[in-house]
Amino acid sequence: MQLDQVKAIITGGASGLGHAVAQRIVAGGGKAALFDVNEEKGQQAAQTLGAAARFFRTDVTSEDNVAANVAAARDALGGLNVVVNCAGILGAGRVLGKEGAMPLANFAGTVMVNLVGSFNVAKAAAALMQHNEAGEDGERGAIVNTASVAAFEGQIGQAAYSASKGGVVGMTLPMARELARFGIRVNTIAPGIFWTPMVDGMPPQVQESLSASIPFPSRLGKPEEFAATVAFILANRYLNGETIRLDGAVRLAPK
Numbered sequence: 001m002q003l004d005q006v007k008a009i010i011t012g013g014a015s016g017l018g019h020a021v022a023q024r025i026v027a028g029g030g031k032a033a034l035f036d037v038n039e040e041k042g043q044q045a046a047q048t049l050g051a052a053a054r055f056f057r058t059d060v061t062s063e064d065n066v067a068a069n070v071a072a073a074r075d076a077l078g079g080l081n082v083v084v085n086c087a088g089i090l091g092a093g094r095v096l097g098k099e100g101a102m103p104l105a106n107f108a109g110t111v112m113v114n115l116v117g118s119f120n121v122a123k124a125a126a127a128l129m130q131h132n133e134a135g136e137d138g139e140r141g142a143i144v145n146t147a148s149v150a151a152f153e154g155q156i157g158q159a160a161y162s163a164s165k166g167g168v169v170g171m172t173l174p175m176a177r178e179l180a181r182f183g184i185r186v187n188t189i190a191p192g193i194f195w196t197p198m199v200d201g202m203p204p205q206v207q208e209s210l211s212a213s214i215p216f217p218s219r220l221g222k223p224e225e226f227a228a229t230v231a232f233i234l235a236n237r238y239l240n241g242e243t244i245r246l247d248g249a250v251r252l253a254p255k
Helices: 015-029 037-050 063-077 104-129 159-181 206-210 223-235
Strands: 007-010 030-038 053-057 082-085 141-146 184-191 243-246
Touching: 007 063, 007 104, 015 037, 015 053, 015 082, 015 159, 030 063, 030 082, 037 053, 053 141, 063 104, 063 141, 082 104, 104 141, 104 159, 104 184, 104 243, 141 159, 159 184, 184 223, 223 243
Parallel strands: 007 030, 007 082, 030 053, 082 141, 141 184, 184 243
Antiparallel strands: none
């Protein structure tokens, strides 16, 4: 699938990795619907992308809100054949912190956004994409989820985050196998440490320390490199059911 054929929903599309993906798709001639909870940033992001982009204020944890917005996005874009799930939260916190055990709501909230939210958008979109006219090799759509290297070597304080991202990795293959009969591919990207709004707010010495921990290239990942990986996945139909680490060979230390 080439970018000029893409009609995509991108969650977390107002900033960071999601916005970089939207920029790449629109620059390639495709169309993008940005799903985000931040109304102001979402509207601004869509405006900067021009007529090929639309914004839909979306809570990815709401089944009804997602179903309605997925249908609305399909109508606005004139079709739907791609979902890129980038919405997520850090959910940092120790299991046993200074103030006691982690409240269950903190753990559950992280899992709801990162894992349940990704599933929620993917299944709503797949329900519509299954009716697309089959293209080459019978392809009708593609889903790209976002995990993290923390899914494999989570640090202290990342129990909730790692569990949520590990779930994203775990559902990739079974979802790809199930949706294969509809011609819908499912893949996941597990990024390492990337330049995002969160990192921008860190002190320079912390940013330098993070960069030094990455073997090669010894720097933080660029959002456009994440977007380029999405474009590669969309273009290569034989890539299915896979999780790709995009991390400069970094392996996270315990803390």
